[in-house]
Amino acid sequence: MPIRFNRQFQVIAWLLLSGGLAAWWAHIFFQAEDKTALLPGRTSSGHYQIELQCSACHDTKPDGMLVSAVSNSACLKCHDQDLEEADDSHPPIKFKKPENRPFLAKIDAQRCVTCHTEHKPDATGPMGVTVPADYCTYCHQSTVEERETHKGLGFETCATSGCHNFHDNRALYERHLALHSLEPPHLPDAHVPTLDSLRRYIDSHAETKPLAPEDADAPAGVELPAGHLGNWSADAHALAGVNCSDCHQPAGTGWQDKVAMQTCAGCHADEEAGFLRGKHGMRLAAGLPAMNPSMARQPMRAEAAHRTLDCTSCHGAHDFDTRHAAHSACLQCHDDPHTRAYGNSTHFAAWQLEVEGKAPAGSGVSCATCHLPRVEDGQGGHRVEHNQNANLTPNEKMLRPVCQQCHGLPFAIDALFDRSLIQGNFTGLPAVHNESTDWSRQRAIDRKDPEFLELLRKSSASPDNKENTDP
Ligand code: HEC
Ligand code: HEC
Ligand code: HEC
Ligand code: HEC
């Protein structure tokens, strides 16, 4: 009977199909590389690169199922160090104090996921924040009611006007603002620190002799690719006595044309650590294949789509010229309006003068001056911070290590607060003014802060600074 047959067929087909579906589901869950289908929603821009590594954030039960709740410890595995360096203004521990506990009834500020949940694109704002911007009201109502300067300000402006951040207030502490509030837009003889590790290395390895081409220790038949010889002799490695085998035969292995990142890291551990914490290296850090521009959400050059990100994306093979790495290398991949505008900026003009040797080292501003700045290395020198996200957002993070080396604080805050100026890569003057420096200056006067009054006295005495001392 055709109908009967049909029903039997349907049941069998259903059984086969659902069994198949379950098997397929189990397959993608347990084995498949591509877990995209399991994601409950698009992941935030901070984490999308590692979204398929579910276990980076989620625990798994013994049966292999995912635990959907995420604990603070998962987040802190990766973010502990940034928040500590940022001198986090609201660490969970602050809310263990009895006087602060009552606030938690309004918003559970002890849990990261209260403000940074995941896979909810409609509720996610800049910097992965998933609470409405006015939530400071829950705990800081009294400030707005009591302070003359703050009366009438909307709570959504506390953290969106360049005045305060929830975590990182290093450049925004009231006293820091006051003490720098008298500075002119351009500081005299401004420059960022120069790199001194090469000199220190050579000083501390007195026996090290610079290598000449004939000292090369590669096995017979292996030669530098055509055109690389000039680079090799001028390179910091040859100068510091690092030979072919140090890179191409790590741990005494046979010759390898490719050089693994771990080999570089054997001598440059800090650089690797920084690289792995930012968006260039975070996939490698999570055990995934390296990032490349084809996966990016930021606009990238089409021809760079499949270039992988590792040490040699900016430092070519045998060309370790850091000035190439600091500017031209970036342009090979990045292609957004801000990047394209850089060539018209006075910063670029100053960089060109430095490269041509017409201005002192450190006086120009390359992409790397802002995004891979030279920070103190804890041994009295400087190293390059290779995590380009370490000072990117919120952008007040860039004030101390970068802008304040060359500009007065009020000018720099205004420039970073002007979104269209950022888009145009600082070609022009800030069109907005942030009053927080004026307020903190006035409060320092009212409180008769001795250090500030001394600065005020000195700057009024100096004829150049007259216009900056008007209250
Ligand atoms: C960067 C960290 C991170 C990664 C990687 C990640 N998640 Fe999540 N996921 C979260 C957070 C945070 C939450 C919210 C948890 C909470 O509220 O406790 C969440 C929630 C979930 C939920 C519950 C959603 C809901 O509406 O209740 C599911 C299901 C989930 N994730 C699946 C996945 C899968 C599958 C993967 C891998 C393909 C993945 N996640 C990768 C951070 C992550
Ligand atoms: C496996 C490491 C890892 C884990 C786990 C992780 N993150 Fe991240 N997170 C990163 C990296 C790397 C970035 C991108 C670089 C950056 O912005 O610092 C990032 C970016 C962010 C950002 C966005 C920063 C911005 O400016 O856009 C926030 C917020 C954040 N993480 C919070 C969390 C929270 C909350 C958790 C726990 C639910 C968590 N992260 C878990 C590595 C991790
Ligand atoms: C009460 C809300 C709230 C809680 C709780 C919270 N954050 Fe944030 N977080 C923010 C806001 C708002 C920002 C945007 C920048 C700012 O204002 O500091 C941010 C930014 C960040 C950033 C990127 C910027 C930066 O300064 O590094 C990271 C990383 C981050 N949070 C991690 C965490 C982690 C990890 C936890 C848990 C220990 C956590 N946050 C708890 C509100 C919160
Ligand atoms: C859950 C309660 C809570 C929320 C929400 C909250 N704060 Fe706070 N905040 C505190 C407490 C508690 C202190 C410590 C006060 C003290 O020590 O007198 C504090 C201190 C501060 C400080 C002083 C910084 C420092 O390091 O000493 C600033 C600035 C600040 N908060 C800004 C904000 C901003 C901006 C927001 C919203 C983006 C916010 N807070 C949201 C509870 C909160």
Ligand code: HEC
């Ligand atoms: C500081 C580390 C370093 C030193 C020292 C070094 N190289 Fe290399 N070399 C590299 C890197 C990085 C690459 C690119 C490898 C890759 O693509 O993974 C490379 C590539 C090569 C290649 C392959 C070229 C190709 O076209 O694929 C040869 C051959 C080579 N090097 C020879 C030499 C010789 C000979 C010396 C000594 C005179 C030397 N290298 C010294 C880092 C080094």
Ligand code: HEC
């Ligand atoms: C055997 C140790 C060793 C290895 C392996 C090594 N380097 Fe170096 N590197 C040095 C020394 C020594 C210097 C000179 C001192 C300094 O700047 O720290 C140097 C300097 C540098 C510089 C600065 C150049 C300049 O002009 O100031 C860069 C960039 C660099 N290395 C990148 C790399 C990369 C990328 C790799 C892997 C392909 C690598 N190094 C492998 C030891 C090494």
Ligand code: HEC
């Ligand atoms: C996004 C580009 C980029 C990548 C990727 C990159 N670097 Fe660098 N690196 C730079 C720039 C730019 C400088 C020099 C900055 C300056 O002089 O202002 C630099 C400088 C260095 C220096 C010299 C710094 C010092 O303290 O003397 C070393 C060593 C170095 N890088 C090693 C590495 C290693 C190892 C890796 C891979 C883990 C790597 N770099 C990946 C851009 C990069």
Ligand code: HEC
């Ligand atoms: C081989 C290609 C490549 C090179 C070279 C390169 N980048 Fe990137 N960069 C990327 C990719 C891919 C991302 C991730 C973008 C995304 O997640 O959308 C990125 C991310 C960034 C970010 C973070 C953007 C964000 O939204 O968080 C900054 C800043 C950055 N790069 C600056 C630089 C600078 C400065 C240089 C040169 C010193 C440089 N990059 C060299 C490919 C490259």
Ligand code: HEC
């Ligand atoms: C004077 C400092 C400065 C210079 C020079 C500079 N940048 Fe930026 N860059 C910034 C600031 C500030 C931001 C914005 C951070 C934020 O979101 O508030 C930014 C954002 C970015 C971003 C994220 C893009 C986006 O739209 O959010 C990338 C990528 C980037 N810069 C790459 C570069 C490259 C490549 C160069 C060189 C061609 C360069 N920058 C030169 C300061 C600088």
Ligand code: HEC
């Ligand atoms: C190494 C020193 C140095 C650093 C670091 C630096 N600048 Fe500059 N900046 C300059 C110089 C030099 C000029 C050009 C002065 C001139 O030619 O009038 C300039 C000009 C400017 C201008 C005016 C541009 C114009 O067209 O008139 C702005 C805005 C600006 N910088 C913002 C910033 C911000 C924001 C930062 C930090 C993210 C920063 N700068 C970091 C040295 C620096």
